[in-house]
Amino acid sequence: MLSDSDMRNTIKVERAKKDMTQQDLADQVSVSRQTINSIEAGKYVPSTVLALKIARIFGVGLEEIFQLEEGD
Amino acid sequence: MLTKILLSHRYQLIGWILFLPFSTLLFAENYLSFSFSWLEFEFSREDGLFGNPMENFTNELALIGVFISLFLIAFSREKEEDEYIQKLRLDSLLLACYVNTFILILGTLLFYSFGYLEFMGYNMFTIQLIFIARFRWVLYKQQKSMLAL
Numbered sequence: 001m002l003s004d005s006d007m008r009n010t011i012k013v014e015r016a017k018k019d020m021t022q023q024d025l026a027d028q029v030s031v032s033r034q035t036i037n038s039i040e041a042g043k044y045v046p047s048t049v050l051a052l053k054i055a056r057i058f059g060v061g062l063e064e065i066f067q068l069e070e071g072d
Numbered sequence: 073m074l075t076k077i078l079l080s081h082r083y084q085l086i087g088w089i090l091f092l093p094f095s096t097l098l099f100a101e102n103y104l105s106f107s108f109s110w111l112e113f114e115f116s117r118e119d120g121l122f123g124n125p126m127e128n129f130t131n132e133l134a135l136i137g138v139f140i141s142l143f144l145i146a147f148s149r150e151k152e153e154d155e156y157i158q159k160l161r162l163d164s165l166l167l168a169c170y171v172n173t174f175i176l177i178l179g180t181l182l183f184y185s186f187g188y189l190e191f192m193g194y195n196m197f198t199i200q201l202i203f204i205a206r207f208r209w210v211l212y213k214q215q216k217s218m219l220a221l
Contacts, residue, residue, distance in 0.1 A: 030154070031152070031154040031155070031156065032152035032154055032156070032157065033218065034152075034156060034157075034211075034214045034215070034218060035154050035155070035156035035157070037214070037217075037218050038156055038214070039156075044156050044159065046155070046156075047155050050155060
């Protein structure tokens, strides 16, 4: 089972590049701000659909945003 | 998707509004022998144990009212119901079932006779109550940690 810290992501960095708030991103992928917050904090691993939506918003490949932690 | 089997968000408020009067009625009926006289009907479920064919349904009304209001509170959609909220929902439901089993075992060891009956009576509500408390608590903590950012 995936534990909470098996995956890291660069959402925060990508958001900063695009000058977006958590709420902006949340609105664009139709989830709550809590969800984005939890993903950034590494507390929640998003579904594939949500991950793909986030990658599309930033216009980069999925693996540029989401990577497995070393050791998996 | 789980959302399809959840009630719409407005039922949550209705649930909270109904919960207080019905739970008050339940306690009043149980401990203060309160009953509505208009709920007395001629009805014999097991014939003539006490020779009185009249039966008062205040207790049934209160129990069903509490069940329904807890159901509405627990299974209404959140304003923004998304996959993360659904994960919290399922986690909370699982936790509630675990705790319920634990309480059930503990109660079976500790109570017997009418005490056990009373315990089982309250135990009917533990899954719903623990679910609601845990789910609400996690959402509240989330909100607070987000505001602190």
